Amino acid sequence: MQSAAIQAEGLTKRYGETTAVESLSFTLPRGATWGLLGGNGAGKTTTIAMLLGLLVPSAGRVSVLGHDMARDRFAALARMNFSSPYVALPHRLTVAENLRVYAHLYGVRGTEARIAELAAALQMEEILHRPAGQLSAGQKTRVALAKALVNRPELLLLDEPTASLDPDTGDWVRTWLENYRAESGCAILLASHNMAEVERLCGHVLMMKRGRLVDQGSPADLVARFGRDNLEDVFLDIARDRRVEA
Numbered sequence: 001m002q003s004a005a006i007q008a009e010g011l012t013k014r015y016g017e018t019t020a021v022e023s024l025s026f027t028l029p030r031g032a033t034w035g036l037l038g039g040n041g042a043g044k045t046t047t048i049a050m051l052l053g054l055l056v057p058s059a060g061r062v063s064v065l066g067h068d069m070a071r072d073r074f075a076a077l078a079r080m081n082f083s084s085p086y087v088a089l090p091h092r093l094t095v096a097e098n099l100r101v102y103a104h105l106y107g108v109r110g111t112e113a114r115i116a117e118l119a120a121a122l123q124m125e126e127i128l129h130r131p132a133g134q135l136s137a138g139q140k141t142r143v144a145l146a147k148a149l150v151n152r153p154e155l156l157l158l159d160e161p162t163a164s165l166d167p168d169t170g171d172w173v174r175t176w177l178e179n180y181r182a183e184s185g186c187a188i189l190l191a192s193h194n195m196a197e198v199e200r201l202c203g204h205v206l207m208m209k210r211g212r213l214v215d216q217g218s219p220a221d222l223v224a225r226f227g228r229d230n231l232e233d234v235f236l237d238i239a240r241d242r243r244v245e246a
């Protein structure tokens with residue numbers, strides 16, 4: 001049987017007295033798009049950092065595409081990628097130079113053809129030779145996505161992919177991600193504060209609060225179970241401890 005995109009078991013991260021993530025377990029199937037939700041400080045970024053192998057869990061284990069991150073991290077990293085607003089691309093390098101660096105890091109064959117393909121797909125041809133530091137937020141988002149796709153990942157971790165975008169550009173990125181997932185079969189784990197975005201893109205949602213997984217289900221399931229009209233209201237119920245009785 002094909003291994004899951006992500007299998008997390010009892011994933012925990014402690015910083016001294018603070019438990020940022022506590023006993024998080026979930027299995028993200030191949031090709032699925034799931035949302036990772038929670039208020040500020042819920043543990044989303046810490047979770048993503050552990051999934052990427054950037055942080056060593058205090059307890060628990062995670063395997064990505066069948067590779068145990070504790071033993072076989074580099075095999076997993078070659079087959080996954082991520083985008084995060086916290087990672088700035090080197091400002092002085094042009095977009096094409098940045099993508100070339102990442103393509104080499106990932107050992108991509110046919111680098112120039114891949115960059116041209118991504119530039120066409122993400123409407124970046126006009127900015128390819130501009131320094132990354134001179135781009136607008138919308139342009140930076142498209143470059144960050146190109147960077148995240150350079151190695152044709154089978155798993156994509158996206159931290160707030162549309163933060164700071166205007167509604168039109170945000171919509172363009174969402175449509176693009178939907179189409180990309182459908183064409184590539186890539187699994188996506190999306191951390192977002194935009195509930196409408198999550199309802200649109202995600203088949204399943206993990207709700208975190210103070211480091212714990214407190215609920216999960218499809219957006220439609222959660223909305224029905226909480227007797228609400230949309231995921232935003234469910235989020236507020238969970239954040240404010242207004243629980244439904246099982």
Ligand SMILES: Nc1ncnc2c1ncn2[C@@H]1O[C@H](COP(=O)(O)OP(=O)(O)OP(=O)(O)O)[C@@H](O)[C@H]1O
Pocket residue numbers: 015018019020021038039040041042043044045046047
């Ligand atoms: N390096 C660190 N040292 C100590 N505590 C940390 C560290 N990184 C995160 N934390 C704490 O762990 C908890 C989870 O933080 P994390 O950044 O994962 O949350 P988040 O869900 O991504 O929040 P946000 O939506 O605000 O980005 C918070 O209480 C935070 O203060």
